[in-house]
Amino acid sequence: MQFFVDTADLDAIAELNALGLVDGVTTNPSLIKKSGRDFKDTIAEICGIVSGPVSAEVIAVDADGMLEQGRKLAAIAPNVVVKLPLTLPGLQVCKTLSDEGTQTNVTLCFSANQALLAAKAGATYISPFIGRLDDIHIDGLDLIREIRTIYDNYMFETQILAASIRGPLHVKECALIGADVMTAPPNVISALADHVLTAKGLETFLADAKTAGITI
Numbered sequence: 001m002q003f004f005v006d007t008a009d010l011d012a013i014a015e016l017n018a019l020g021l022v023d024g025v026t027t028n029p030s031l032i033k034k035s036g037r038d039f040k041d042t043i044a045e046i047c048g049i050v051s052g053p054v055s056a057e058v059i060a061v062d063a064d065g066m067l068e069q070g071r072k073l074a075a076i077a078p079n080v081v082v083k084l085p086l087t088l089p090g091l092q093v094c095k096t097l098s099d100e101g102t103q104t105n106v107t108l109c110f111s112a113n114q115a116l117l118a119a120k121a122g123a124t125y126i127s128p129f130i131g132r133l134d135d136i137h138i139d140g141l142d143l144i145r146e147i148r149t150i151y152d153n154y155m156f157e158t159q160i161l162a163a164s165i166r167g168p169l170h171v172k173e174c175a176l177i178g179a180d181v182m183t184a185p186p187n188v189i190s191a192l193a194d195h196v197l198t199a200k201g202l203e204t205f206l207a208d209a210k211t212a213g214i215t216i
């Protein structure tokens with residue numbers, strides 16, 4: 001399973017990248033707004049830190065506008081993935097950009113049929129939003145299971161990029177189901193290493209090492 005970090009915070013990306021935990025990055029306009037930085041400069045800087053795929057989202061809603069913006073974003077760096085909304089014009093542009101050899105990420109997916117359309121449009125990634133479904137009392141993980149089955153049935157190459165992940169349990173379940181990629185905020189990725197018994201065990205080992213006078 002690939003790990004993407006869902007943020008536009010350059011320090012957080014660099015920190016996780018140094019740990020070897022970043023296969024790619026996803027951003028969206030809300031995350032760019034939160035960073036308080038210029039959009040295209042931020043994407044360029046992220047692409048300078050991370051060699052893997054970096055998703056940058058269009059903000060037009062018509063096909064011509066999305067295509068123009070998508071091409072501009074793709075020109076920023078070779079690892080830019082153009083993120084498009086799951087709308088009919090978004091799918092049309094996904095097909096065009098994919099045919100041109102540009103990587104695409106179809107975002108705001110909330111149903112299996114939407115994921116089916118994205119695969120038919122040649123999307124590199126489909127982003128089902130688990131947390132936002134959970135928020136309205138629909139099990140987001142069920143959607144990941146459905147998409148996995150459909151994509152496997154027809155051997156679609158579109159990768160399932162589990163998004164809107166809210167905690168370590170989501171990550172574990174997505175890995176069990178077989179999502180290709182998960183994208184999560186930096187704090188969720190760091191929290192994957194936490195376990196109370198790890199902390200307790202380490203404390204005991206260090207205390208015993210001190211008592212025993214162990215040196216290395």
Ligand code: E4P
Nearest residue numbers: 006026027028132163164165
């Ligand atoms: C994915 O590409 C999105 O940026 C993100 O996962 C949305 O997450 P949220 O629902 O926590 O905003």
